[in-house]
Amino acid sequence: MNEFLSAINFDQMLEAFAETLYMSFGSLILAVIIGMIIGILLYCTQTGGLYENKFINPIVDLIVNILRAVPFIILMILIIPITKFLVGTMLGATAAIPSLVFAAAPFYARLCVIAFTEVDKGTIEASKAMGASKLQIIFKVLLPESLPALISGVCVTGISLISYTAMAGAIGGGGLGNLAYMYGFIRRNNAVLYTATALIVLLVFIIQGIGDRIVKKIDKR
Amino acid sequence: MIELKNIVKTFAGKNTEIHAVRGVTLNIEDGDIFGIVGYSGAGKSTLVRIINQLEKQTSGEVVIDGKEISSLSESQLRLERQKIGMIFQHFNLLWSRTVAENIAFPLEIAKVDKAVRQKKVQELIRLVGLEGREGAYPSELSGGQKQRVGIARALANDPKILLCDEATSALDPETTDSILELLNRINKELGITIVMITHQMEVVQKICRHIAVMSEGKVVEEGTVKNVFEKPRHEVTRRFVQTVGAGNLEKIRSDLKKKYPYGQILRLIFTGEISDRPILAEVIRKIDIPVSIVSSNITMGPDGPMGEIYSHISDGTQAQYKQFTKLLEAEGVKVEVL
Numbered sequence A: 001m002n003e004f005l006s007a008i009n010f011d012q013m014l015e016a017f018a019e020t021l022y023m024s025f026g027s028l029i030l031a032v033i034i035g036m037i038i039g040i041l042l043y044c045t046q047t048g049g050l051y052e053n054k055f056i057n058p059i060v061d062l063i064v065n066i067l068r069a070v071p072f073i074i075l076m077i078l079i080i081p082i083t084k085f086l087v088g089t090m091l092g093a094t095a096a097i098p099s100l101v102f103a104a105a106p107f108y109a110r111l112c113v114i115a116f117t118e119v120d121k122g123t124i125e126a127s128k129a130m131g132a133s134k135l136q137i138i139f140k141v142l143l144p145e146s147l148p149a150l151i152s153g154v155c156v157t158g159i160s161l162i163s164y165t166a167m168a169g170a171i172g173g174g175g176l177g178n179l180a181y182m183y184g185f186i187r188r189n190n191a192v193l194y195t196a197t198a199l200i201v202l203l204v205f206i207i208q209g210i211g212d213r214i215v216k217k218i219d220k221r
Numbered sequence B: 001m002i003e004l005k006n007i008v009k010t011f012a013g014k015n016t017e018i019h020a021v022r023g024v025t026l027n028i029e030d031g032d033i034f035g036i037v038g039y040s041g042a043g044k045s046t047l048v049r050i051i052n053q054l055e056k057q058t059s060g061e062v063v064i065d066g067k068e069i070s071s072l073s074e075s076q077l078r079l080e081r082q083k084i085g086m087i088f089q090h091f092n093l094l095w096s097r098t099v100a101e102n103i104a105f106p107l108e109i110a111k112v113d114k115a116v117r118q119k120k121v122q123e124l125i126r127l128v129g130l131e132g133r134e135g136a137y138p139s140e141l142s143g144g145q146k147q148r149v150g151i152a153r154a155l156a157n158d159p160k161i162l163l164c165d166e167a168t169s170a171l172d173p174e175t176t177d178s179i180l181e182l183l184n185r186i187n188k189e190l191g192i193t194i195v196m197i198t199h200q201m202e203v204v205q206k207i208c209r210h211i212a213v214m215s216e217g218k219v220v221e222e223g224t225v226k227n228v229f230e231k232p233r234h235e236v237t238r239r240f241v242q243t244v245g246a247g248n249l250e251k252i253r254s255d256l257k258k259k260y261p262y263g264q265i266l267r268l269i270f271t272g273e274i275s276d277r278p279i280l281a282e283v284i285r286k287i288d289i290p291v292s293i294v295s296s297n298i299t300m301g302p303d304g305p306m307g308e309i310y311s312h313i314s315d316g317t318q319a320q321y322k323q324f325t326k327l328l329e330a331e332g333v334k335v336e337v338l
Helices: A001-004 A010-045 A056-069 A072-078 A078-085 A093-117 A121-129 A134-173 A173-186 A190-219 B044-051 B074-081 B100-107 B114-128 B144-153 B173-190 B201-207 B225-230 B234-243 B249-259 B278-286 B320-331
Strands: B003-011 B017-028 B035-036 B057-065 B084-088 B163-166 B193-198 B210-215 B217-224 B264-271 B291-300 B305-313 B336-337
Touching: A001 B264, A010 A056, A010 A093, A010 A173, A072 A078, A072 A093, A078 A093, A078 B114, A093 A121, A121 A134, A121 B193, A134 B144, A173 A190, A173 B017, A190 B249, B003 B044, B003 B291, B017 B044, B017 B210, B017 B217, B035 B173, B035 B201, B044 B057, B044 B163, B044 B193, B044 B291, B084 B144, B100 B114, B100 B144, B100 B320, B114 B144, B144 B163, B144 B173, B144 B320, B163 B173, B173 B193, B173 B234, B193 B201, B201 B234, B201 B291, B210 B225, B210 B234, B210 B305, B217 B225, B217 B234, B225 B234, B249 B264, B249 B305, B264 B278, B264 B320, B278 B320, B305 B320, B320 B336
Parallel strands: B035 B193, B035 B210, B084 B163, B163 B193
Antiparallel strands: B003 B017, B003 B057, B210 B217, B264 B305, B264 B336, B291 B305
16 A cells, blocks of 8 residues: 555645646636527527528538547647647647537537526527517526526536646646656556546546535426 | 407418418407307417417417517517517416516516505405415415416406406316406406406306407407307307206207196206396296206306206296296396297
8 A cells, every 4th residue: 555655645646636636627627608698699599499591501500510520639639739829839738629619619618508408498588578588588588597507508508618728738738647648657656546536527427426426406397 | 459350370281281270360348348259279378479479470460459479579579578468278377486586587577666565465465365375485475376377467467457367267166266356356357358268168158258269270250249159150169058057958958848748848948147146036036937947058258147048947838838938038147938
């Protein structure tokens, strides 16, 4: 046991853990904001939507589909120029964020559209009948009525992001993924490999647990 | 007053056009309870949605209190809609809001001050009889209670019109009665015009004063409930009237004749405009003849008992039968000798 523990540099482990948290949550916040805006845009511009638009909808839909289709590891490489422009470098935790957001925002947008589609059309009709404006319908009906699904979507996106950060780590993004790959796998340090993996698993469990609890609390259906 | 002038609504289907409403002209007076009856697909739901412009008509005019609704701008229309309440078959409440918050919702939309809003919500909760359930969520309510919330919500902005889209179709008969009672009270106390879409004839019989029967996008028969029930002219109307027991006269007549070959069989028609006094008992007491009720279908209409009673007089003279008939007719009951 002591041998196992002595093989781990705890400062390094802690720093990697902090980097993973920073990359995951930093990109999660951005991805949720951008994804929700795209989700609302997609939902509202679809045929029969509040702001039906036969021009914008298919274009946004296509972009979302392309970004969702490209594997993350390739997406990361493809957007290196954008990353360099935004962050100035392509190494380190901050440099991983643009590619993480590019991957997660379309994913969350899709989850938002699913959540909005599940809102009872009848309640939207009732709100129209009461004289609600389109913005009132979005902010007072659509978002509150789909909140549990939106929040569980945040969890799912967050968990995907944690696994993406591990991949980002492999090409120099830092974090637990980088640690597990560079020190655990390349240098054959099993203690580091297992500990880093355990921390990632733990993080996923915590996020899922918190998410489930919040959803249960606010879901009054 | 709601005036529908030659309303046509055509939906563009995939290959064909669907003619939901084909030229409907109707006038609905202020303070009326107007029933629009028809089978599913008759166009009645589309028609009621044209009244508050949830659907735009293909052609024709909707005039409410002299104002042409269909030519209003988006924002004018929103203001107008605040004065037209609507309730639905599936209630369409917001599950994320409590009873009180659901009722407050249209007031929020109309940007009413919070203090005024809370007072109004309390009044409405009392009106629909949901005291003590303010903090409950819709999922914790029964169907009848949900519809009460729907009604309170529809009344929040003091509308002059209440549109009911199959408002009782998802409720059991007992709950239906209590909701109809509430609607009737609202109509009487607040003077709100009620337009009811339904396929349940007993609903019309219980609360409506006027009725329009729709079939295949057209109004095939229109008039007071009394007239339409007594003398249904169109085939669809006849079928509807039969669902509540009336109208199937021939069969009832021959069945009763077979069963009671002697004495006299009378059909007593209550038109809903007579008092609640025990008329029948009083008349029987005056002329001492053995009257038995063999079949009856009476419900309380908005103004009094409505429906018919088949009675058999097993013994008596022609003079007594005549006297019996005369006394009943004096009380406003129509009597038919079968």
